[in-house]
Amino acid sequence: MESESTSSSAPVNGNLAQTVDDLSKHMLELDEDDDLEVFSKDAMLTDASTFSASMPASPASMINQYKHEDQDIKDVFITVDCPENHVTSIETFVTYRVITKTTRSEFDSSEYEVRRRYQDFLWLKGKLEEAHPTLIINPLPEKFVMKGMMERFNDDFIETRRKALHKFVNRIADHPILSFNEDFKVFLTAQAWELASHKKQGPGLLSRMGETVRAVAASVRGVQNRPEEFTAMNDYVETFSQKMGMLDKIAQRIVKEQKEYLEGMKECGPVYTLWSGSEDQLVEPLKAIAGCIDNCCKVTEEQVAGLSENQVPILHEYVLCAETLKAVLRRRDNIQAEYESKVDALASKKAEKENLKHTDLSFVFGGFLGKNTEEAKHQKQQRLDCEMKELKEEIGRLEDKLECANSTLKVDWERWKRNMQADVRSAFVDMADTNMNYYEKCLAIWESFLTSQKTEVHVEKDTDS
Amino acid sequence: MRGSEILERMADSRSEDVAVIGNTDLSAADPHNNTMTEEGVPLLKTMEISVSEAEKRTGKNAVSMQEVYTVYLIETRPVNTISEGLSAAPDSLWRRYSEFELLRNYLLVTFPYIVVPPLPEKRAEFVWHKLSADNMDPDFVERRRIGLENFLLRVASHSVLSKDKIFYLFLTQDDGWKDVVYDTGFQAKADSRLKALNATFRVKHPDKRYTELKHYSDELHSVISQLLRVRAKVADRLYGVYKVHGNYGRVFSEWSAIEREMGDGLQSAGHHMDAYAASVDDILEEEEHYADQLKEYLYYSEALRAVCRKHELIQYELEMAAQDLVSKKQQREELATGTVRTFSLKGMTSKLFGQETPEQREAKLKILEQQIVEGEELVKTSNAECDEYVRNAWVDIDRFKEQKNQDLKEALISYAVMQISMCKKGIQVWNNAKECFSKMSH
Numbered sequence: 001m002e003s004e005s006t007s008s009s010a011p012v013n014g015n016l017a018q019t020v021d022d023l024s025k026h027m028l029e030l031d032e033d034d035d036l037e038v039f040s041k042d043a044m045l046t047d048a049s050t051f052s053a054s055m056p057a058s059p060a061s062m063i064n065q066y067k068h069e070d071q072d073i074k075d076v077f078i079t080v081d082c083p084e085n086h087v088t089s090i091e092t093f094v095t096y097r098v099i100t101k102t103t104r105s106e107f108d109s110s111e112y113e114v115r116r117r118y119q120d121f122l123w124l125k126g127k128l129e130e131a132h133p134t135l136i137i138n139p140l141p142e143k144f145v146m147k148g149m150m151e152r153f154n155d156d157f158i159e160t161r162r163k164a165l166h167k168f169v170n171r172i173a174d175h176p177i178l179s180f181n182e183d184f185k186v187f188l189t190a191q192a193w194e195l196a197s198h199k200k201q202g203p204g205l206l207s208r209m210g211e212t213v214r215a216v217a218a219s220v221r222g223v224q225n226r227p228e229e230f231t232a233m234n235d236y237v238e239t240f241s242q243k244m245g246m247l248d249k250i251a252q253r254i255v256k257e258q259k260e261y262l263e264g265m266k267e268c269g270p271v272y273t274l275w276s277g278s279e280d281q282l283v284e285p286l287k288a289i290a291g292c293i294d295n296c297c298k299v300t301e302e303q304v305a306g307l308s309e310n311q312v313p314i315l316h317e318y319v320l321c322a323e324t325l326k327a328v329l330r331r332r333d334n335i336q337a338e339y340e341s342k343v344d345a346l347a348s349k350k351a352e353k354e355n356l357k358h359t360d361l362s363f364v365f366g367g368f369l370g371k372n373t374e375e376a377k378h379q380k381q382q383r384l385d386c387e388m389k390e391l392k393e394e395i396g397r398l399e400d401k402l403e404c405a406n407s408t409l410k411v412d413w414e415r416w417k418r419n420m421q422a423d424v425r426s427a428f429v430d431m432a433d434t435n436m437n438y439y440e441k442c443l444a445i446w447e448s449f450l451t452s453q454k455t456e457v458h459v460e461k462d463t464d465s
Numbered sequence: 466m467r468g469s470e471i472l473e474r475m476a477d478s479r480s481e482d483v484a485v486i487g488n489t490d491l492s493a494a495d496p497h498n499n500t501m502t503e504e505g506v507p508l509l510k511t512m513e514i515s516v517s518e519a520e521k522r523t524g525k526n527a528v529s530m531q532e533v534y535t536v537y538l539i540e541t542r543p544v545n546t547i548s549e550g551l552s553a554a555p556d557s558l559w560r561r562y563s564e565f566e567l568l569r570n571y572l573l574v575t576f577p578y579i580v581v582p583p584l585p586e587k588r589a590e591f592v593w594h595k596l597s598a599d600n601m602d603p604d605f606v607e608r609r610r611i612g613l614e615n616f617l618l619r620v621a622s623h624s625v626l627s628k629d630k631i632f633y634l635f636l637t638q639d640d641g642w643k644d645v646v647y648d649t650g651f652q653a654k655a656d657s658r659l660k661a662l663n664a665t666f667r668v669k670h671p672d673k674r675y676t677e678l679k680h681y682s683d684e685l686h687s688v689i690s691q692l693l694r695v696r697a698k699v700a701d702r703l704y705g706v707y708k709v710h711g712n713y714g715r716v717f718s719e720w721s722a723i724e725r726e727m728g729d730g731l732q733s734a735g736h737h738m739d740a741y742a743a744s745v746d747d748i749l750e751e752e753e754h755y756a757d758q759l760k761e762y763l764y765y766s767e768a769l770r771a772v773c774r775k776h777e778l779i780q781y782e783l784e785m786a787a788q789d790l791v792s793k794k795q796q797r798e799e800l801a802t803g804t805v806r807t808f809s810l811k812g813m814t815s816k817l818f819g820q821e822t823p824e825q826r827e828a829k830l831k832i833l834e835q836q837i838v839e840g841e842e843l844v845k846t847s848n849a850e851c852d853e854y855v856r857n858a859w860v861d862i863d864r865f866k867e868q869k870n871q872d873l874k875e876a877l878i879s880y881a882v883m884q885i886s887m888c889k890k891g892i893q894v895w896n897n898a899k900e901c902f903s904k905m906s907h
Contacts, residue, residue, distance in 0.1 A: 236723050243720040250712045257709055261702035267695045271688060278684040281870040285877045292881070421727055425905045428734070432899035436892055443888035446881045453878055 076173040077101045078188065080166035083158045084115075093117050096162055098169065100188040106180075112189045120187065121165055123199060127183040128172070133331040134409040135178060136416040138171040139320035140164070160313055167317070171419075177408075214338065223333045224340050227406070233413065234329055241322030248315045255307050262300045269293040285453055292449045299441040306434035314427040318420065325416075328409065335405050339398040346391040353384045508627035509618060513542045513555070514636060516614035519606050520559070535606055536561045537613055541636050558639040562587075565613055568635050571646055572626060573768075574655045577775045578858035579626060580865040582619035583764030585612025591693040591756065593701035608757060615761070625861070668780050672855070675773050678862065682770040689763040696756060700749055711742030730905035737898040744890055751883050758876040762869060769865065772858055779854050783847040790840035797833045800826060 082097040100112040121140055128137050141164035169188075172178045186198050269290040276286035356377060518538040526532045540555040565584055572581050589605055599605065617636070620626045631649065634642050717735030721728040 239720070239723045243716055243723075246712070246716045247720075250709060250716065253709050253712075254706060257702060257705040261699065261706055264695060264699035264702050268692070268699065271692045271695060275685075275688040275692070278681055278688065279870075282873055282877075285874055289877055289880070421905060424727070425730075425902055428902040428905075429899055432895045432902055435895040436899065439888040439891035439895065443885060443892065446884045446888065449881045450878065450885070453874070453881075 134405040303438035509621035593697040679773040685766040707745035714739035727905040734901035741894045
């Protein structure tokens with residue numbers, strides 16, 4: 001968040017009751033340029049390129065647009081594909097092709113093709129989180145796989161990762177706020193060297209460190225009066241995270257057990273075939289059974305693949321999502337904690353000022369320094385007034401920041417929940433379909449065996465009579 | 466003819482006349498008494514037999530130690546009383562597994578040319594993790610009960626075995642049956658026969674059919690063992706897959722508590738997942754039945770092999786007798802003509818230490834002649850025995866083959882039927898679950 005370092009011209013705001021309308025209006029007017037004051041009420045961006053011409057001007061309709069985003073015309077289409085190995089003298093890594101097709105006017109061209117590696121995605125996520133601490137950003141696939149380094153180059157792993165990266169960028173593209181982020185645009189459009197140089201820009205190390213220190217201080221301090229709804233969110237996330245973790249494990253375990261079942265089944269068919277070699281009358285049914293079992297094995301392989309490719313990754317993604325949610329809630333808490341700490345600081349300064357009027361401590365000070373006590377008092381008062389003025393300005397800013405953070409979080413939370421429900425629903429419906437398909441195919445295989453055996457019986461009867 | 470007369474008497478008489486039983490002893494030594502040529506109705510046609518219950522008993526065993534064992538209730542009822550509408554209460558008695566074993570051993574010795582139906586396994590083999598290998602486990606006991614009933618039904622429907630008096634008494638005589646069996650003296654024969662079977666011997670002119678049959682029985686045994694092993698592994702895996710889905714049920718239920726819109730869908734889907742997980746128990750119980758059918762033929766293959774080996778033994782004895790006869794004839798010739806054709810120690814010693822006196826030679830010749838006459842007789846009877854055995858055995862082997870083909874084909878079909886039922890259940894459950902999932906959100 002750059003707003004810390006820029007001076008604010010916004011007056012101390014007595015009116016805390018920002019309507020959601022105003023704030024969402026601000027959100028929609030976000031310019032991609034981070035240097036601009038983000039939460040200034042006064043900023044009315046008239047740069048038409050910021051938003052599409054079809055967007056109506058009134059705040060109410062803007063909110064409507066945000067809420068009914070499902071009906072928005074999707075105007076950015078991204079595909080992530082064609083993973084390739086790159087070998088340099090220092091390292092080996094995989095890049096993915098990212099193709100963007102868009103009708104948005106702020107993009108110079110309507111089609112872009114670039115190559116990105118995992119680190120680039122990671123960078124993008126970091127920038128987005130910086131810019132929008134309380135928006136819920138889709139998680140990235142995990143950085144490392146525990147099993148071993150060579151896993152990185154395994155085809156299945158790369159394919160799973162590619163799918164997750166594809167989903168990641170598309171989710172951002174679908175997000176009404178995130179999709180307009182400047183870094184996102186750079187990510188989609190810049191050539192490798194351009195991206196590298198862009199990465200080097202941005203807040204210096206020191207200011208980022210300052211940011212981190214403040215965040216740590218705030219989190220240590222803790223939040224005093226967290227609004228009920230965010231506590232409820234926290235509780236929800238705790239339970240959700242737990243349950244998702246369990247579901248992820250269960251889904252993976254099922255795949256593992258099914259694979260082992262398949263291995264066992266694969267041994268059955270050959271035994272029946274072997275048996276048929278010793279028999280005369282039973283040759284045909286034994287061979288038929290062996291055939292059925294082999295076919296069932298093929299169907300089982302399809303089923304296992306279906307589960308691994310569709311259901312398991314979605315559940316895993318939501319395990320990571322739960323961590324994202326926790327981080328978002330933490331950041332919100334930190335913003336509130338920071339605000340509260342400034343409010344407390346102001347209160348203590350006020351108290352100090354009050355004390356100044358009534359105590360003679362300054363006498364001690366002044367006597368020590370050989371100054372006039374009245375003068376010393378006055379100087380101190382002035383200093384306090386100055387500090388208090390600064391604090392009030394900061395408080396005003398932080399208050400705005402907090403209000404904004406809270407409302408963006410609330411809206412995005414609903415959005416996230418809707419997406420989550422849709423994803424979970426589709427993952428489990430897929431699982432049910434995969435399993436139904438599996439059983440239906442096996443059923444057909446065994447029924448065909450029965451019919452073949454019945455005809456055998458009929459033939460025998462005929463030859464008897 | 467003599468043998469069949471005895472058997473007629475056996476079938477008609479219902480008395481526990483020991484004399485009658487004593488006659489069955491002859492059937493062991495004399496293969497003439499087979500009933501294959503006889504018109505006879507297997508016992509099962511006239512009598513309803515079942516093993517209906519199992520119970521635990523405690524008692525003192527042979528070394529006066531307390532033991533727990535299971536007894537099985539055998540119920541019998543003459544068929545005509547049923548068809549006449551008279552619902553007579555069945556006769557019943559309790560027997561334990563060891564008594565069944567005794568019966569079977571008796572049948573094995575008494576009818577060596579018959580492929581005797583096997584008993585259910587003594588100890589649980591080819592288990593997968595769910596079944597305990599414990600003989601006291603109720604599932605094991607139940608499956609054993611079914612197996613014992615199957616054994617009795619098979620024996621009772623066999624045209625030869627069902628007519629045996631000892632078998633009949635097994636079904637009907639409560640007290641003292643064991644003594645009756647031991648009195649037949651079959652155990653003495655059992656020992657010598659079984660010992661001979663285990664010994665290694667080579668037959669010079671093996672009957673090709675029996676050699677092939679022996680190979681077949683070995684192959685059948687091997688392949689069914691493999692199948693049972695693989696099948697146990699697969700059953701274990703299948704159990705795992707289904708049961709893990711039960712976890713879905715639990716987690717869905719817990720998760721539904723925090724979800725507003727999805728809660729109901731999750732909860733009801735969870736119930737279907739629980740049902741899915743539970744359904745595997747029935748599935749595997751049915752599959753166990755299929756495994757039992759295979760096991761029966763695993764043990765049948767052993768019985769088949771025993772018949773082949775007995776034939777080899779008889780053949781071997783015949784060959785030995787024939788060989789002995791030839792060598793004795795040769796000796797006679799040598800003694801008579803004074804020429805030594807083959808090397809013999811006697812020949813050498815006589816050469817070294819001088820010839821025998823004519824009187825000694827005469828005595829020897831006389832003994833030899835006697836031995837040759839006996840030898841010829843032995844060869845004749847052995848030959849007859851062998852032929853008889855081959856004939857009888859081959860009839861039963863043909864019967865067995867028919868039975869095996871039919872039974873195994875039915876087993877394979879029932880396996881397919883089981884798979885179909887499993888698939889249908891699966892489709893239903895996942896269809897229901899899908900409906901619940903579809904209701905989540907929107």
